[in-house]
Each structure stands twice: as C-alpha cells, then as structure tokens.
Amino acid sequence: MRNVSAKHEDILRFSAIRPRIEQRAEIVFAVRDFFRRSGFTEVTTPVRISAPAPELHINAIQSGDAFLRTSPELEMKCMLAAGYEKIFQIGPCFRKNEIGRLHSEEFTMLEWYEAGADCHRLIPFTSEMLGFVSREVFGKSECIFNGITIDFGRYEMLPLASAFAKFAKKDLLEIVDDGKFEEILVDMVEPALPKDTPVFLKGYPARFAALSKLSKDNPGFAERWELYLGGVEIANAYSELVDKNEQMRRFEEALLRKKDAGETVYPENRLFMEALEHGIPECAGCALGLDRLVMVLTGSESIGQIMP
C-alpha cells in the first residue's frame, strides 16, 4: 500500500509536485491521442483477477480470494483471441515488495497489443510514440534527463550479447550459465548504455523468454526487447507466445521455480486457458512503465516525484 505511514508532509509534497503532475496529465493525454490516431482501441480489463501469469521474481498481492494483476497481459490476450486486433490499456498494476527510486508496489502500466505484428515492428512504432508525446507536451523531440539530452528523433538497437561484450567484457551466455545475468546487467551494462538516444536492447537468451516466442532463426534467443531511456528500463516487448502446449509447459516450469524460491504460487487462469484453446492470433505486445516514462520526460529523479 502506498502512503502507509501518512504524514502531514505528504500533503505538502502533493502541492510541491503539482507542476509535474500537470505535465503527467498532458503526457497521458498525448499517449492516448497517439494510440487513437494509430487505430488502437482503449480497453479496460479487470484489475482484480483470478490468477496472474506465473513468473519467477514477480509476486502478486492477494485481494480476498483473488489477486491484483501484475500486468493486464492475460486479459488483453483473451481479447485478441476474441478478434480485437489493436488494443491498448493504461491502468494500475501491483507487484509485491518492489519499492525504490524506480519501483512502487502500485504503478501505472501502458500496455498494447497488435495482432499480426512481431516485436521488431514495434520498435519504430514505439520510437515514433516517444517523439510524438514529447513534441505534443514539450514542443520538441527531446528531453533532458540526469543532465543528458535524449534525442527522440533517432534510436539505437543493441544486441544484449554486444552490450555485455562491450561494457562488461563478458560473454553473455557464460554469464547466464553462472546465474550472474542480473548482477552484471545492473552493475556494468545498464550504467554504460548510451543515454543520448532511446536504446532497444534485444536478443534475450531463451532462458529469459518469459511469455515471448523463441527466434525462428536462432532458437537460443527470445523474440524480446527492452527499451532504455537514459539508462533506465522503460518497456518490455515480445513477439507473443501463442502456442498452447509451449505456454502450458512454461507456466508449469515457472510455477515449480516459484515454489522452489518460496514465492506465492497461483491457480490456473481458466479464462486464459480458454483463450489459448480458442486460439490467440500471432501478435506482438509491449508493456511500458508509464510512471518511469513520465519521470524521464519531466527530468525527475524518482517516480516518487511524479506520483501523488
């Protein structure tokens, strides 16, 4: 729960961050405008769901006999199965014990799906959205974050293996085998990423495929990318896995790993199983932390500065 130790200072803080909150409203408005102009339908799926997708290291908060969603992914994929082609959603998501400068247990996700697309196609689209929002709200295609100007007029695509070799002098697959992927990523790779342009890190090892498809040409890697702005992770995109058996197998594996790690395990999300059975079309999707995007665009130091 946010603001659990409520103090009078919190009220003063609300008034101190007012200029940023007003910018935030403009940003959200521009995001909606961009998706509407691009032919997307805004949807609102339930926040309280029977079960989130089981993912290691992501823990849902229980709400009575249900859970607060950790992302709107499963419900939105159900809509794709029902024939919706281009949908987006802006809404609250919850992840237990994630609290920090870039984390809040309750946060706002911008998530969208496009039937018939793959994750590569989402790269120019996402880059275009960043430029559009920045121009609409600030009148220019750039912003200053941590003292560095980020130019939204261009972007860089960087394979993870190259980033690990270049910035950490390490072999990506060896690091994955040693279980040191996250450690090297946050300590050596993320801080060294280019900060003057959006960076799309791609080529995640299959082990980190989560709900993405494996690459047809190179099955050791997942069809997945992550967007970084100013060294901060902003969004995660997949060519979505739609194969029922492979999906069930990964859920079972994730549940076992969650159990081993002492994390909460969830029941099966029946609605999503029905959708898989019915058939989810080939599609790509992206989940973007809207609070972090607002933080970067407004030049804030933490998401706390742009969340009341």
Added chain:
Amino acid sequence: MIYFMHLCENHLVNRINRENFLMDVSDLRKGIKIELDGAPWTVTDFDFMKPGKGQAMYRCRLKNMINGSTLDRTFRAVDKIEKPDLEEKEMFYSYSEGDFFVFSDSETYEEMRIEKSKLGTQAYFLVENAECKILFFNGNPIEVTLPVFIQKIIVDTEPGARGDTATNVMKPAKIDNGYELAVPLFVNKGDVIKIDTRTGLYAERVSKA
C-alpha cells in the same frame, strides 16, 4: 585443559548467537549497519533494482565504520547479510596513560583503555570526566563520540581591544594542550570558551578571566 574447554564453549556460544545475526537483504535501508568481510559498514546509499523481469538486486554504497573507506556492493534477494555485533556504552574519560586514554564505565566503573591514535584530533577535546559514547564492534572500541560542547581555557592569544564586541572578526588562540583555533577579538588569555567538538570551532565565551 579447563581453559581450553572454556574457549571451545565460548566459540560454540558465539556460533549459535551468530545465527541470530543474519538479516534478509530486503531489510537493507539507508542507515542500516551490516558486517562484511569482518568489518562493520553503514549503508549510506541504497537502491532497489529489478532488471528485465529478473531477480531483485539491492545496490548499496557502504561506509566502513572503522577507517571511513567507501565500497559499492550489490546484493541479490537470496543473499544473507550479517548484522555486526555493535554495542554502545556510556563511559567517562578518566586519565591518560602512555599511548592510551583510560575511560570508565558510567555504571560499573570498569576501566577500558583506548589507543590515543583512535581519537585523532578529537583527543584535543577530551576533558576529565567528559561523558562519552563509545561504540564497540566485536567487543573492541571503534568510535568515541565526545560531548558536543566542552569548555577550555585560553592560554595564549593577542590581547583584545577594549570595547571590541564584533563577533565576526577572528584572531588565533591556543588552549592548554596546544590546539589552535580562531576566536573573536574580545576573547582574552584566561577566558573560558566553549568548543564544538564536531567541528573543532569556537562556539561561545563562558566566562572572562
């Protein structure tokens, strides 16, 4: 032999106690004290990180409580962290003996010798019977905190001009142990002044000679 058994027993007790000296990485916060590689550290900066749906990482900047050096360390959620065995005692300063200062426990009067070098320039501000806070790590003193203000007599300074009450013009002065500091012009030899032990600076005049 009996002595040896006693040692073993102690060791065992220490090991059992140690189990209670572990904390979860998720308990890390700014200001928390931890033990790492046999030394006590204060967490001076702290950031929760969770890259790309991966496991949680806790990036810390640490300050060594003994020598002040800093260290950046990232912990994983599964790591266990040792809590340092730290104890703070109220002790008063008794007397100086060779390379040591001798402090006495305010309750038990038990004496404790601390190397003079551990106090650095703080040694200039040690006055008899001063109530100090002493921090122990594994039973060894690592930090002495003096009272914020102590009183000292001025033993040497240029005579001040009569009627000069300006407090912003300073001149050099010396206290009995040779420590030099800046005092306002109106302070004279024989005056008693208050010194802020945190900064080593003049605070106010207490009484005139």
